[in-house]
Amino acid sequence: MKHLLSINDLSDSEAIAILDTAVELARVSDAPMKKLPTLRGRTIVNLFAEDSTRTRISFEAAAKRLSADVINFSAKGSSVSKGESLKDTAQTLQAMGADAVIIRHQASGAAHRLASSQWMSGTVINAGDGTHEHPSQALLDAYTLRKHLMHGAQNLKGIHVAIVGDILHSRVARSNVLLLSKLGATVTLIAPPTLLPVGIESWPAKISYDFDELIPQVDAIMMLRVQSERMNELFFPNAREYSRYFGLNSDRVKKMKKDSIIMHPGPMNRGLEITADVADSARSVIVEQVSNGVSVRMAILYTLLTGEGIESGALA
Amino acid sequence: MSNKYFISGGTLDDGSKKNLFISDGKISGFENPANSGAQVIDATGKIILPGLVDLHTHLREPGKEDSETVLSASRAGAKGGFTALSAMPNTSPVADTAGVVEQVLRLGVEAGLCDVFPIGAVTKNLQGSELSEIGAMADSAAAVRIFSDDGHCVSNPAVMRRALEYVKKFDGVIAQHAQDPDLTVNAQMNEGVISSILGLKGWPPIAEEAIIARDVLLTEHVQSRLHVCHVTTAGGVEIIRWAKARGINVTAEVTPHHLLLTDDLAASYDPVYKVNPPLRTEKDVHALREALAEGIIDIVATDHAPHPAENKECEWQEAAFGMLGLETALSIIALTMVETKLLDWKGVAERFSRAPARIGGYAHQGGELNVGEMANLTLIDPAASWRVDRNLVASRSRNTPFHGMELPGVISETFFRGVPTLRNAELVQQLNSENSQ
Numbered sequence: 001m002k003h004l005l006s007i008n009d010l011s012d013s014e015a016i017a018i019l020d021t022a023v024e025l026a027r028v029s030d031a032p033m034k035k036l037p038t039l040r041g042r043t044i045v046n047l048f049a050e051d052s053t054r055t056r057i058s059f060e061a062a063a064k065r066l067s068a069d070v071i072n073f074s075a076k077g078s079s080v081s082k083g084e085s086l087k088d089t090a091q092t093l094q095a096m097g098a099d100a101v102i103i104r105h106q107a108s109g110a111a112h113r114l115a116s117s118q119w120m121s122g123t124v125i126n127a128g129d130g131t132h133e134h135p136s137q138a139l140l141d142a143y144t145l146r147k148h149l150m151h152g153a154q155n156l157k158g159i160h161v162a163i164v165g166d167i168l169h170s171r172v173a174r175s176n177v178l179l180l181s182k183l184g185a186t187v188t189l190i191a192p193p194t195l196l197p198v199g200i201e202s203w204p205a206k207i208s209y210d211f212d213e214l215i216p217q218v219d220a221i222m223m224l225r226v227q228s229e230r231m232n233e234l235f236f237p238n239a240r241e242y243s244r245y246f247g248l249n250s251d252r253v254k255k256m257k258k259d260s261i262i263m264h265p266g267p268m269n270r271g272l273e274i275t276a277d278v279a280d281s282a283r284s285v286i287v288e289q290v291s292n293g294v295s296v297r298m299a300i301l302y303t304l305l306t307g308e309g310i311e312s313g314a315l316a
Numbered sequence: 317m318s319n320k321y322f323i324s325g326g327t328l329d330d331g332s333k334k335n336l337f338i339s340d341g342k343i344s345g346f347e348n349p350a351n352s353g354a355q356v357i358d359a360t361g362k363i364i365l366p367g368l369v370d371l372h373t374h375l376r377e378p379g380k381e382d383s384e385t386v387l388s389a390s391r392a393g394a395k396g397g398f399t400a401l402s403a404m405p406n407t408s409p410v411a412d413t414a415g416v417v418e419q420v421l422r423l424g425v426e427a428g429l430c431d432v433f434p435i436g437a438v439t440k441n442l443q444g445s446e447l448s449e450i451g452a453m454a455d456s457a458a459a460v461r462i463f464s465d466d467g468h469c470v471s472n473p474a475v476m477r478r479a480l481e482y483v484k485k486f487d488g489v490i491a492q493h494a495q496d497p498d499l500t501v502n503a504q505m506n507e508g509v510i511s512s513i514l515g516l517k518g519w520p521p522i523a524e525e526a527i528i529a530r531d532v533l534l535t536e537h538v539q540s541r542l543h544v545c546h547v548t549t550a551g552g553v554e555i556i557r558w559a560k561a562r563g564i565n566v567t568a569e570v571t572p573h574h575l576l577l578t579d580d581l582a583a584s585y586d587p588v589y590k591v592n593p594p595l596r597t598e599k600d601v602h603a604l605r606e607a608l609a610e611g612i613i614d615i616v617a618t619d620h621a622p623h624p625a626e627n628k629e630c631e632w633q634e635a636a637f638g639m640l641g642l643e644t645a646l647s648i649i650a651l652t653m654v655e656t657k658l659l660d661w662k663g664v665a666e667r668f669s670r671a672p673a674r675i676g677g678y679a680h681q682g683g684e685l686n687v688g689e690m691a692n693l694t695l696i697d698p699a700a701s702w703r704v705d706r707n708l709v710a711s712r713s714r715n716t717p718f719h720g721m722e723l724p725g726v727i728s729e730t731f732f733r734g735v736p737t738l739r740n741a742e743l744v745q746q747l748n749s750e751n752s753q
Contacts, residue, residue, distance in 0.1 A: 132514060199513070
């Protein structure tokens with residue numbers, strides 16, 4: 001495995017190996033000296049053509065804890081937004097000797113283009129491409145689900161996860177549907193019909209328009225950000241109506257199963273898809289997702305750049 | 317150089333074996349007269365078709381000469397067996413006045429490799445609101461009969477109605493690019509299973525079908541003539557079938573790429589597969605092939621759309637729509653229609669030469685291969701095959717989706733007005749050298 005562009009690049013055993021490696025690497029994050037020498041001398045570029053502070057700093061922290069040299073190329077306000085092509089940017093990064101490029105881009109398939117063109121030879125990691133995929137987010141979500149719900153099992157067999165919100169435009173949903181179903185979970189997508197893509201019947205997931213019916217059945221609820229501009233594109237009448245049917249509030253939380261958890265990839269629209277009290281409640285693992293994200297991204301970099309994972313217990 | 321040629325041993329599109337003697341630009345007989353001095357062309361094993369007629373070509377000149385010129389497109393056309401091209405008006409400036417269509421006509425004559433028939437814009441600057449100078453273009457030296465806003469749909473039904481009515485005066489035809497703009501804002505590819513997985517914004521088949529349905533009804537109401545450009549959907553075929561059964565004067569075209577390629581190719585995110593209207597599904601491809609065989613779809617047209625490298629070497633969303641078509645078209649038809657036994661060569665001649673010439677009212681094109689007819693001819697060896705190489709195309713651009721494919725049917729000769737423009741599958745150096753690049 002050279003690149004991580006889509007969850008489809010991973011077999012279930014490869015995905016589990018990354019999660020297991022992340023468990024080991026989490027020990028590094030918990031230690032007073034948060035650093036391993038593994039990637040010393042390797043250059044990793046964070047190429048972010050779209051704003052995303054949290055994903056960028058998560059990858060940056062992950063790379064630095066593995067002792068890599070990190071270059072942040074925030075393309076917004078730089079040459080990319082001035083019309084420099086992806087090709088020219090890639091060739092520039094190649095000339096600078098980048099061993100890996102972590103790319104966030106507003107165009108679906110941008111990471112594929114980098115990896116499949118002859119523009120550069122390094123490893124490409126997709127940190128979110130348009131409305132296509134966000135595989136590192138799905139891996140950190142699987143890690144979080146496994147930690148809370150699986151009692152030591154390596155996969156996600158038997159659990160039921162609801163993903164709620166703007167599925168149509170969500171790269172998080174696409175990657176999670178692929179990964180969670182690959183690891184054995186049942187996934188139900190809940191959204192107004194306007195926010196479910198035509199063709200979704202081919203996805204390995206169930207579909208529901210009725211959030212309230214599903215709430216008592218699921219082990220985890222993953223809320224997705226709803227962008228305010230969607231209201232102007234006729235996807236739903238207004239924010240109030242959206243929240244009424246698809247927002248997670250304390251009344252709905254009361255109907256959740258015992259030990260079930262609440263997730264959100266962030267950034268949240270408090271008051272729209274999730275109320276503030278729910279976001280900060282005991283069931284919420286939203287802040288923990290962020291710290292898990294660093295461990296999982298360390299595992300992704302470790303695996304792709306060394307060509308192997310870490311055996312369970314090796315760093316104990 | 318002698319202007320007499322004797323094509324011996326070939327098989328005409330109707331299956332008859334006939335020799336053709338060509339002199340003074342015409343088919344002059346079926347035997348080689350004694351001491352004729354004719355150059356002999358051995359056509360043993362080859363099929364002789366009336367020269368191909370494309371009703372849908374983007375020659376890009378004036379204004380976008382970095383991607384193609386009338387001359388380079390004419391060369392690509394000659395390689396592809398074409399003796400007539402139809403220049404879509406989305407140039408810069410737009411061909412919406414007599415001046416521009418006469419310029420394109422003149423460039424075609426100067427290139428001298430095939431007839432170049434300009435298509436006029438329906439609306440000023442392709443903006444869909446005011447009629448362009450349709451009458452002036454019809455009366456110009458270019459004698460335009462086909463009008464199209466191709467690339468854009470004439471989406472306003474009142475504008476479409478007026479355009480259909482107006483061209484009745486001179487038996488013109490409106491060639492509609494059927495795409496409801498409100499249903500296809502920022503659309504990137506066919507809307508369906510593949511687009512849902514790839515996260516590319518969908519171009520739903522209904523956006524094509526709704527416009528076709530509206531336009532055939534408008535055409536019936538005002539008793540005019542409609543040509544539907546590049547039909548891509550099984551549903552569109554059904555509407556046209558219904559309209560023809562009802563007696564509505566509608567014709568339709570399909571491109572070679574829509575007869576072969578499907579939307580799953582977008583999974584590569586390689587914009588060489590980005591085209592408008594988009595590649596559809598296997599089911600649509602089969603419906604289109606059947607419809608072309610049946611004659612519900614009347615003609616093949618290339619929608620040859622050259623683009624410079626930088627417009628394709630980028631992210632899918634940033635890339636331009638369109639594919640090269642001229643040099644591969646006949647081989648794709650051989651692959652999809654002849655080898656599948658959906659069409660014989662007579663059928664190919666009808667769909668790719670005679671019917672388009674009739675729709676466009678093009679004199680001396682799409683003729684029968686009879687004595688006295690203008691010698692516009694294409695010779696193809698159906699048993700031979702070739703490998704497409706984007707680095708060897710005659711077009712100025714390289715955006716062929718067929719690169720690397722082995723295709724059946726090698727075009728060996730193209731005759732334009734009795735003179736070979738292609739000989740032994742090589743372009744003939746131009747007679748008037750001041751025009752060669």
